Amino acid sequence: MTTTTRTLRPRLLGRVAGYLFLAAGAVVSIVPFYWMVVASTRDNAELFRSPPPFLPGGRLLHNLVSLQHSIGFTRVMANSLGIAVVYTVLSSLISAMCGYGLAKYRFRGRGLLLGLVLATMMIPFQVLLVPLFQMMSNLGWIDTYQAVIIPFLANSFGIFLMRQAFLDFPDELIESARMDGAGDLRIFYRIVLPVVRPQLGALAIFTFMSQWNAFLWPLLMLNTEDKYTAPVALYTLVGQSHVDYSGLILGSFLATLPLMLVFFVFQKQFVSGLLGGAVKG
Amino acid sequence: MTVDVTREAVRAPAPAGPRPGRGGGRRGLPRLTPWIFAGPATALFVLFFAYPLLASVYQSFTADRDGAQTWVGLAQYRRMLHDPVFWASLRNTGLILIVQVPVMIGLALLLAYGLNRSWLRFRSTWRIAYFLPAVTMLVAYSVVFRVLLKTDGGMVNQTLHAVGLPEVDWLNSPGWARLALIGSITWRWTGYNAIILLAGLQGIGREQYEAAAIDGAGAFTTFTRVIIPQLRPVILFCSVTSTIGTLQLFDENYVLTKGGPGNATMTPVLYLYKVGFEQLDFGYAAAIAWVVVLLIGLISFVQFRFLGKDRSRR
Numbered sequence: 353m354t355t356t357t358r359t360l361r362p363r364l365l366g367r368v369a370g371y372l373f374l375a376a377g378a379v380v381s382i383v384p385f386y387w388m389v390v391a392s393t394r395d396n397a398e399l400f401r402s403p404p405p406f407l408p409g410g411r412l413l414h415n416l417v418s419l420q421h422s423i424g425f426t427r428v429m430a431n432s433l434g435i436a437v438v439y440t441v442l443s444s445l446i447s448a449m450c451g452y453g454l455a456k457y458r459f460r461g462r463g464l465l466l467g468l469v470l471a472t473m474m475i476p477f478q479v480l481l482v483p484l485f486q487m488m489s490n491l492g493w494i495d496t497y498q499a500v501i502i503p504f505l506a507n508s509f510g511i512f513l514m515r516q517a518f519l520d521f522p523d524e525l526i527e528s529a530r531m532d533g534a535g536d537l538r539i540f541y542r543i544v545l546p547v548v549r550p551q552l553g554a555l556a557i558f559t560f561m562s563q564w565n566a567f568l569w570p571l572l573m574l575n576t577e578d579k580y581t582a583p584v585a586l587y588t589l590v591g592q593s594h595v596d597y598s599g600l601i602l603g604s605f606l607a608t609l610p611l612m613l614v615f616f617v618f619q620k621q622f623v624s625g626l627l628g629g630a631v632k633g
Numbered sequence: 634m635t636v637d638v639t640r641e642a643v644r645a646p647a648p649a650g651p652r653p654g655r656g657g658g659r660r661g662l663p664r665l666t667p668w669i670f671a672g673p674a675t676a677l678f679v680l681f682f683a684y685p686l687l688a689s690v691y692q693s694f695t696a697d698r699d700g701a702q703t704w705v706g707l708a709q710y711r712r713m714l715h716d717p718v719f720w721a722s723l724r725n726t727g728l729i730l731i732v733q734v735p736v737m738i739g740l741a742l743l744l745a746y747g748l749n750r751s752w753l754r755f756r757s758t759w760r761i762a763y764f765l766p767a768v769t770m771l772v773a774y775s776v777v778f779r780v781l782l783k784t785d786g787g788m789v790n791q792t793l794h795a796v797g798l799p800e801v802d803w804l805n806s807p808g809w810a811r812l813a814l815i816g817s818i819t820w821r822w823t824g825y826n827a828i829i830l831l832a833g834l835q836g837i838g839r840e841q842y843e844a845a846a847i848d849g850a851g852a853f854t855t856f857t858r859v860i861i862p863q864l865r866p867v868i869l870f871c872s873v874t875s876t877i878g879t880l881q882l883f884d885e886n887y888v889l890t891k892g893g894p895g896n897a898t899m900t901p902v903l904y905l906y907k908v909g910f911e912q913l914d915f916g917y918a919a920a921i922a923w924v925v926v927l928l929i930g931l932i933s934f935v936q937f938r939f940l941g942k943d944r945s946r947r
Contacts (some may be wrong), residue, residue, distance in 0.1 A: 400783070465675055471682075481905070583772035597780050
């Protein structure tokens with residue numbers, strides 16, 4: 353009897369401490385989201401009064417209208433979505449194809465290409481900012497969507513991820529398909545690609561999220577308001593002399609929603625994609 | 634991510650590709666089939682990576698003299714040595730690297746450890762709660778923190794006031810602005826690292842814990858002697874990605890403080906953005922960018938040397 357209480361008490365204490373620690377962390381994580389909901393449904397005066405409001409108010413529609421009026425919110429969200437979707441589809445496809453070429457063929461220049469991909473992965477894109485900007489301006493691409501999308505379509509991380517996936521694909525299957533007279537492209541699309549769908553899915557989610565988040569490059573490229581992506585448009589709101597805080601928070605919340613949605617729907621692929629090659633060692 | 638995928642790739646054996654001599658090669662022509670697959674990416678890399686990369690190397694040795702790009706040798710790099718703003722940006726980055734990254738990874742490790750306890754209920758709910766900050770849009774969360782930290786009436790100051798603490802001029806005083814930046818980044822990325830570390834923890838076999846328990850190891854000893862050494866590759870991964878992220882910091886401080894007050898939250902990338910696109914000093918911006926690249930390479934190398942080595946082995 354005494355021995356059980358003696359071992360139980362520290363264990364119980366440990367659990368209580370554990371739950372307290374986890375709960376504290378969770379509160380810090382979640383509070384800003386709750387506050388976003390409150391702020392989005394209040395007006396500026398309510399937001400900064402003392403004590404601050406703790407419950408959502410009734411100004412959601414009002415804030416939506418003002419956000420639409422100030423930055424054309426539906427338009428910039430549509431821009432963000434369009435850019436992210438086009439970028440994700442093209443980039444995932446190009447990465448998968450390149451990964452397949454690198455994994456399943458030997459050809460002259462393969463080593464060089466692999467080196468180039470490696471280099472892209474190690475060198476931060478900020479190095480390219482100035483020359484790429486000049487290039488875009490020489491091409492007359494400034495303030496166009498292709499300037500936002502095209503320069504970063506070849507994604508070295510994606511190429512490696514896909515190459516890794518294709519390396520595990522049995523050569524015999526490709527061989528036998530070839531015996532049956534299938535062409536290389538047909539084999540790729542019909543036989544190989546469906547098998548690596550999980551990795552492709554993880555890559556697509558990642559690509560989408562990174563493009564949805566992209567700020568610096570679109571900020572440099574786009575300068576007409578109705579072409580802005582959501583982060584660029586939200587940023588312009590911050591700089592105004594009379595900031596519409598409720599609208600700003602509502603916009604931030606809504607702009608984050610697609611990312612949360614993607615996360616909730618694809619949680620499993622998400623975590624595995626996140627880990628990439630991290631947990632192999 | 635970057636790092637380990639790279640290492641894997643280097644280690645991966647050359648593919649036993651289907652028949653080297655297939656396709657055009659038989660007729661002595663260059664083989665075209667592989668390039669159908671690799672061609673688009675290669676063209677994009679050459680155009681939008683290799684070319685601008687070389688251009689930026691060249692640019693970093695030039696300056697704009699009366700509208701003409703002139704070769705100035707190492708002058709731009711020398712200029713950096715005496716540029717207080719550049720040094721300020723390095724000091725800020727150093728501070729984040731030394732303070733924020735270890736604190737964040739330590740916290741993430743504890744969270745991951747807690748999330749991995751067998752007695753924990755509602756595991757996936759906890760996981761979602763921690764991961765949620767990591768899926769907020771970078772600009773959006775920076776905006777939110779900017780408003781939360783507003784000096785008059787901001788939620789943080791109201792809370793401080795309510796518990797009887799003095800209010801703080803968060804974004805307008807150097808020390809507090811740095812703390813605000815560090816706090817924001819920590820909020821955004823701790824859960825992300827925790828989830829990665831958790832996956833690593835789940836990879837540790839039950840028998841390792843049992844062996845430790847048989848040897849009479851307590852929770853603390855198990856944590857330091859079993860868990861941390863086993864997790865080393867994952868911790869390395871988290872440190873390297875966090876370091877790279879820190880050295881490339883832009884969105885957060887651009888939105889929160891624009892690098893102010895008085896360059897207290899300036900970072901090299903924000904500075905190169907200002908130099909390049911506000912002062913239109915392209916040569917200097919390119920030189921700054923290359924110093925950032927060298928720093929990332931150097932620090933990652935050091936981390937690999939110290940964290941990558943298995944020290945428990947005799």
